[in-house]
Amino acid sequence: MKLIILDRDGVINVDSVEYVKSPEEWIPLPGSLEAIARLHQAGWKIVVASNQSGLARGYFDAAMLNAMHQKCRQMLNALGGAIDAFFVCPHGPDEDCTCRKPKPGLFEAISQRFDKPLAGVPAVGDSLRDLQASALAGCNPWLVMTGNGTRYKDSPDLPPGTRQAADLAAVVDELLSKQAS
Template sequence: MKWVILDRDGVINEDSEAYIKSAAEWHPIAGSLEAIARLNQAGYRVCVASNQSGLGRGLFDYDAFAAMNALLHRRLAEFGGRIDALAFAPEAPEKSSDMRKPEPGMLTDLARRLGIQLDGVWFIGDKDSDLAAARAAGARPVLVRTGKGRKTEAAGAGEDVAVYDDLAAAVSALLAA
């Protein structure tokens, strides 16, 4: 079975310095939902691994978080796509655990629960913490320029990182390989 792991905010949906706090604020990045559906149709299972410190900071609650994810699932279904697993770290940065990226715990926990090896699995993110977590977990770090990706690229993502304009471009490259 083939797997891909995605960060959420800045990769699948638009990000905000003020955080995405409700389903009304959740807007997919152009082409991202179609890209996930293309992965599914090509036989890939897709997981999401996302820091959600807005929960720990009290900016939104679990009901709002569930509503955002339900919207993601509904919108994906319109394109024949799905998310097979979702992992998130609700802690605020000052109370972080090994589950919060850049630590690898969220990724290794996903792998353990799903019974998969992360070697060669693409983890597509837009922040240095995504890339660091991928490296530490043994996954392949991939950067998109959406969200905070351009800033991450400018700071030096690393020679081991493939960089694409957006999730659609990354998926096209993966499926062409």
């Protein structure tokens, strides 16, 4: 099984310092949904791992979060794509949970759900904490320059072996070209 793990805000959709709080505010980044559709059509399982502290902060509720994900699913379906699962940390930064990135709990849950070790699984994020969590779980981290990515591209704290790409479409281009060869 070919599996990829994606952060949501800043990788798939536009991020906001005000938080993405509704389907109307959930706006896909150019080319991101098409890239996910290409992976899906090539037989990949696509999973999202996302910190969503807006839940703990009361900025939106679970129904609104589900509505955002439903919008994403509907837009992907129209392109022949799909996301196999959304894994979300609903906690705030002070709750000391194991699922909030940079801790690897979301990734461990994904490994368990799909009964797949994560060694070598590509994981795409736009922040240091995304990459740190994925590396702790054994994934191959990819930093994209969308969202917050440019802030971290020269960070000495990037996990060893972190790959960098302009956006999700560029990551998918590389993964699918390797698959074809």
